[in-house]
Amino acid sequence: MKRKPEKLLALLLTMVILFIYQSVPVAAAAEKPAESKTAEYSISIACSSTEYTTIGTNAVMNFNYAAQLAFKNYVESASEGKIAVNIYTNSSLGNASEILLQCMQGVIECSTAGDSDLSNYYPNIQVFTIPYAFENRAEFYEFLDGAYSQNMFDEIAKSTGVKIIAAFDNGGFRNFSNNIHQIHTADDLKGLKIRCMQSASYITTLETLGAVPTGLAFSELYSALQTGVVDGQENSPLVMLDNSIYEQQKYYTLDGHSISPAFIIVNEKWLRSLPDDLQQVVLDGGKIAQTAARGTIASTEGMALNFLNEKGVEIYTPTQEERETFKVAQQPVMEWLGSEIGDKAVSEFMDALIEIEPADTQTVGTSVNVSGDRTNVVPYIVMIVLLVLALAVVLIKLKRTIKKYETNGII
Structure with a gap:
């Protein structure tokens, strides 16, 4: 008998939670709790967004804030308390262009950034403004994770002094x-x-x-x-x-x-000043933040479309x-x-688009009943994101624990 999707996802999520509960605390039992250690380094991470967005009667987390929280949780835990992360939202340290400049100058260690602000320092990122370049979000994320974008991010680091550690879309x-x-x-x-x-x-x-x-x-x-x-x-x-x-x-x-890209960036000079193991913690934290931001955007967009449909x-x-x-x-x-x-920069972007694997696209040319199948997938998206996030944390922590035991001659 086939399992219903809800039951299968619930079962998978339960297995992941049990696995984390059973393995991670045991592996870390020999360590002094992170909370009892004094942080040797601190990170200020800023964004201009609010923490929550209202959709009808629901308050949902802003994707930038979700990324910040995921980054803080992972970095402080994986560094065993050596790094403290301080979150600043709602333009408390300045608007988007100001916090980008602060990160470039090393006034703060980390911030969010959009392509429009980065274009002032790296004009070639304007290729993302070419209309109808991407069929759907899956293609866009594949492109951000691909060789072309990674090369661009390296060039941005050379030009601006900030390293992109997470890439997602700026709200859909x-x-x-x-x-x-x-x-x-x-x-x-x-x-x-x-x-x-x-x-x-x-x-x-x-x-x-x-x-x-x-x-x-x-x-x-x-x-x-x-x-x-x-x-x-x-x-x-x-x-x-x-x-x-x-x-x-x-x-x-x-x-x-x-659809435009948004990023979490760190001051590269500051990042290189950290010990190698903590540099990797920050980079891994960026991956976790990226997953959190992408999942939050996808789920809240579905909620927004459903709300618009309900409002006529x-x-x-x-x-x-x-x-x-x-x-x-x-x-x-x-x-x-x-x-x-320059024409070369434009043609290189368009050539890179051709290399993206074509993804399935919706081709039903009718008015969308958002209260139907479209929004029913939202809980699945959220659960899948949680699964991916949890598995990533488990794998990274287990890898570090095994390495530590090997170093100490335990295994």
Whole structure:
């Protein structure tokens, strides 16, 4: 008899928890508890995000904060109390560009960073603004983990002095919403007044698709939508909840025109000043933080889409054929980027995209009933992320324990 998915996942999670309970404390029993040791090093890790986001009546953890907590928990534990991690959120140490500069200068050891702020110091990262480069989040993560991105991260370290230790997306794909009609193809955007960020890539994309890009402060967007100054806007599902934008938007199309990377960075000079074993702890902590951030984004995005659907927003996913019509926007943006950073940098990015394994994509061209199958996968995503995270912690701790026992001649 087949097991139900819920029971199978629950069983796997229980096995992991039991394995951690039985093995890790025993392996660490000979050690002095981490809490009783005085930290020899400290890390300040800062972000400009709030700690929680409200979705309906639920308060969910912001992905940057989730990454910070996972990083702190792992680093303090794996370093056996030698490293203390201090978390700063909600721009308490400055806005996004300010904390990036502080990390570059070594004022703080660690911070979050987005591609837009890094582009001021490493212009080539603007290739991520080419529209419709990625079909889905799985492809995007594969690209971030691949050789092209890793080489780029090495170049960023040389140019800025900060090392990227975790890479994820900055809150999901950006999509179009409006009050006039549902957008199925690029032709449906013609004539629509769309509020967008004031960057050349976004403006060029909208102009190529026949829309009218309009610059507005985000704080002015709600009233502009309400009074018809603009017909729509472009943002991720979670941002649709900010300032209750969804109240003034009837149609939301999951065209996924843009997804941008976000990072956790450390000052490389500071990192190299640590003993080798603690350097590895910090790098491993970055991997744990990356897993936490990616899982949090995926699950909260599903919750946001479900909430929008419940509030009467009609959500549509274009078919693959319909989505191809939007890609006419790529060439003009690539030409602009070529004039900014060079044609070689643009062509290398596009060549690297071709090497990504094609992932399955949703091709049902109908309005999405988010309360159906789509949101039912959210608990599975969360549970799978927990499994991966728990297994990673177990494996790393066991590896360190075995190495320690070998050194002491115990095994």
